[in-house]
Amino acid sequence: MTYSYKQELLEQLENGSLPEIDPSNRFTFECKNQCMGRCCNSITILLDPWDVEIMARHLGMSGQKFLAQYCKYEFNNQLKWPYVRLKHAEDGPCIFMLEDGRCEIYPVRSRNCRTYPIGRAVRFEQDGTKSERIFVVEKMGFCLGHKSEKTWTVEEWFADAQCEKFYELSDLYLEVIHYATTQLNSQAWSNENIARMMLPLLYGPDVLRGKLGISEEEVSHEDFYRRRMKALKVILTDIAAGFGFGPNAGEVFSGSLMERMKEVLVTG
Numbered sequence: 188m189t190y191s192y193k194q195e196l197l198e199q200l201e202n203g204s205l206p207e208i209d210p211s212n213r214f215t216f217e218c219k220n221q222c223m224g225r226c227c228n229s230i231t232i233l234l235d236p237w238d239v240e241i242m243a244r245h246l247g248m249s250g251q252k253f254l255a256q257y258c259k260y261e262f263n264n265q266l267k268w269p270y271v272r273l274k275h276a277e278d279g280p281c282i283f284m285l286e287d288g289r290c291e292i293y294p295v296r297s298r299n300c301r302t303y304p305i306g307r308a309v310r311f312e313q314d315g316t317k318s319e320r321i322f323v324v325e326k327m328g329f330c331l332g333h334k335s336e337k338t339w340t341v342e343e344w345f346a347d348a349q350c351e352k353f354y355e356l357s358d359l360y361l362e363v364i365h366y367a368t369t370q371l372n373s374q375a376w377s378n379e380n381i382a383r384m385m386l387p388l389l390y391g392p393d394v395l396r397g398k399l400g401i402s403e404e405e406v407s408h409e410d411f412y413r414r415r416m417k418a419l420k421v422i423l424t425d426i427a428a429g430f431g432f433g434p435n436a437g438e439v440f441s442g443s444l445m446e447r448m449k450e451v452l453v454t455g
């Protein structure tokens with residue numbers, strides 16, 4: 188569902204039925220106290236690995252525990268890729284919504300939570316070039332924010348929501364998905380077992396740090412995230428080679444995938 192929704196958005200942007208806007212464009216919006224939290228009900232909040240990491244850190248728990256407690260895990264059969272979504276927000280009021288409608292984890296709310304009513308879609312070309320498309324998300328009838336007279340440029344809105352780091356790190360993950368699906372033809376060989384093998388790299392930095400003895404003093408959590416994304420690419424390339432796909436197709440590697448992953452995580 189989430190994957191087809193993203194595809195739909197890209198198609199609408201492509202055919203012009205969803206108008207693209209420019210970072211310098213102005214729009215009118217302001218979050219209103221009167222409807223605080225109406226938008227945090229029965230909604231799909233897709234979380235990427237960076238969202239999970241900073242939310243889990245903020246709550247002082249491991250990535251796995253956060254996943255078990257707050258997320259729904261899904262293997263998308265079309266893309267052959269795992270996804271996680273905030274489970275409570277889908278089934279009613281988000282578990283992080285306080286009684287007065289404010290967000291309990293506001294400083295670390297997800298990328299998607301922080302930019303409404305502006306959306307951003309990223310597209311990678313065959314050669315890996317990235318382009319971003321910005322658009323106004325479909326208006327929610329109950330949202331009083333649209334009645335405000337406060338105006339912003341999209342740039343100002345993104346700066347206020349402090350999205351820059353989220354976008355940069357989230358795009359690293361999108362790039363891995365793009366690489367796997369286009370260069371490695373992962374849809375031809377990926378399956379639920381392979382996806383489960385990827386889970387520590389995606390959502391379990393604590394487990395990996397524990398196993399490899401890498402402290403945060405040695406490698407910051409942001410750098411470790413970058414290493415995890417790099418390691419993911421390396422091991423997916425090795426797996427694809429075993430199935431006869433990707434740049435190393437046909438090559439035989441000595442050593443285990445675990446060793447390959449360790450090498451990247453330890454040395455960067």
Ligand code: SF4
Pocket residue numbers: 217218219222223224225226227303329330331332333
């Ligand atoms: S103004 Fe809109 S975005 Fe803000 S809390 Fe109300 S419903 Fe949500």
Ligand code: SF4
Pocket residue numbers: 226227228232276281282283284285289290291292293296297300
């Ligand atoms: S995480 Fe916060 S902003 Fe996002 S849906 Fe939940 S309460 Fe709303």
